[in-house]
Amino acid sequence: MPPTFPQQPLTAEIIAIGSELLAPDRSDTNSLWLTEKLNGIGIEVKLKTIVGDDDARLEEAIRDAVRRSRVVITTGGLGPTEDDITRKVAARALGRRLLLDEKVLDWIKARFESFGRKMPERNSRQAMVIDGSEVLDNPNGTAPGLFIEHENTAIALLPGPPREMRPMFESFVQPRLAEKSGSLRVVRRVLRVAGMGESALDELIAPVYLQYENPQTSILFNQTEVEIQLTANSRTDAEAEALLDRVSEQLEERLGKAIFSFAGETMEEVVGLKLAVGRYSLAVAESCTGGLIAQRLTALPGASKYFIEGVVSYSNESKTRTLGVEPILLLEHGAVSAPVAEAMAEGVRTRAGTDFGLSITGIAGPDGGSEEKPVGLVYIALADDAHTEHRKLNLPGDRNLIRWRASQAALDLLRHRLI
């Protein structure tokens, strides 16, 4: 049993309500915004539920959340129509009555009148409030929010449209929750690692991070890169940063230069910055990655400072014609080989007159592999005025992943040279 931390952060759950949020092309974005705001006042989001206009499931979701968490926020379902069920179902889940609030009704009527319209009958539904709740004004719509303190849990029922939900949260809910949470701060840090798989990384660093409950550590394979996410909480940002520093320094001892980013930067941002700062210029020759390195680097504003030219030489003829790769090399070693990779890097560097030439040649699949040269075999090479080096890689994954990993490894080779 670990020792208890008096400053355990408050936990929150978010429930997004509305059948439209269960369509294949819609996602709940309110919860992202709310999570950022909650984290900022030291409240951790532990679970999110997205539920349609479904009485029984919504009731259960609210009841479970209230039992498990100290903060529960719902968004949506406060409108005037039949399928807006949040008020009714939340009252049932909490075992409280729903009452007509005359003041709210007058306010809704006045709002319609201010637009020169009469309140439609069904909008009176929006004046029903849960017994014992506080009504939260909505300057941007007709649906007021509700705030309820129920058995040690704070519950906020907020409208779904972001321009109504956000100001209501910031004006009314955030200050009340900040007070409850007692100023605990949650700070995250993301370290990115190159040249290492998820399992290998975990084996190396588990002995470090398993010693600490604060920060919490998770390792993830984020599409294409391995990330270490550290989340610390403390009374102040400075204290939380100090907790992060302590672990992150130990991780750095173990991982060294395999960590390429300490603040979530991408590999191309890191390499681009180093090139720009050192006033180096770069040219790139790509075969199996088909322009991916060029594309990644030039996606960054200001890439023209260092990126001079890229060649995608998909055919042997193109390697010879544009990169000056000797036909004899292609004949003797094949296009996917160390000598050809090196010749490509030197060739593109000479052509463009740059400080560095970077190259990739490989077999991305699904076809084109053989026993001797299987899918995933990739050579990368880097040339400068004094020196050319290469790496041989055997990359797992499908075509897209092999291409990405090859481009990542090539950029990483350049990064190591620039350190």
Place this chain on the structure above:
Amino acid sequence: MPPTFPQQPLTAEIIAIGSELLAPDRSDTNSLWLTEKLNGIGIEVKLKTIVGDDDARLEEAIRDAVRRSRVVITTGGLGPTEDDITRKVAARALGRRLLLDEKVLDWIKARFESFGRKMPERNSRQAMVIDGSEVLDNPNGTAPGLFIEHENTAIALLPGPPREMRPMFESFVQPRLAEKSGSLRVVRRVLRVAGMGESALDELIAPVYLQYENPQTSILFNQTEVEIQLTANSRTDAEAEALLDRVSEQLEERLGKAIFSFAGETMEEVVGLKLAVGRYSLAVAESCTGGLIAQRLTALPGASKYFIEGVVSYSNESKTRTLGVEPILLLEHGAVSAPVAEAMAEGVRTRAGTDFGLSITGIAGPDGGSEEKPVGLVYIALADDAHTEHRKLNLPGDRNLIRWRASQAALDLLRHRLI
């Protein structure tokens, strides 16, 4: 045992697992894809839960979902590390044992060996399976999935990375669920449109689609392309397809060749196929798109049939040296101009000796614009042996969107030539 409703759709719940999915900058996209697939076989998603690496909450989420719904799908938490808890917690929620499956263990070991590596000890965790479950192969990763029939509910535990989850769902889970769900068929069709904004498109086709309730039509700006999504339901696929045909024929009458795809193919797939079928060859010269066209085309298997060479000429010198653009053109008209775009297309075609040469030059921003040549000004050009043509574009959006739209417009120019 409830009475069975022959035409009542099956209900599903989706549980996305992983603390990283509760961060303010990450959302669960697997459930969107899964929802589309489930809807396609007549299964409705009634609730989604996103839960971190939190034993108690996850156990409750699984137990509740299994009680309420006939189909439960979890994604994530099947990795090899300590915080991958899905197998363990699901076993507990279902009251089943967790057993080591030697066959799975051998398969994982073999997979590591095929990359010339030894399986790290912790990956043996991934060979633990729930008693009575069926193991689902994962050709794209080490985490096998599990499929369990438990008290009238089908439960699938799938890995989190989309490239592992998707094929596993399609190969193993979808056919089993389709069988359970029986009769009502939901069929979707996606038409993709180039060279037209969302509003302009809607104005043109609303008179058609507003006449029909089945199929339902929605128009979306899907990141970078405008799509028309038609969803029909009927007793049989053939009936649903007939309903789709009726509307889609009328849309085609209005939109003509602006529709580039009738089955959700991407622009590069459409163009690549036309090049391959016609046995044409292509070379590409890119400035502001920095390799994006080359990258998009070569992302497709078999691109080497038609894609010969690409040049990313970011500097003026590179345009002259590698593409043979006369310096006088650059001086008189500037790098972003129709004459330079045409010279680039002709130059790359001559260099590579291809049937077509395609080029882009423009200002992607955020810097580099002027009053005369603002950010978003792009010229694209296409050359064949008889003829060179160009288009001038003023593209809205940020750097990424301008680059994408430019690459899309250039590919579309080539598509029209190939029709």
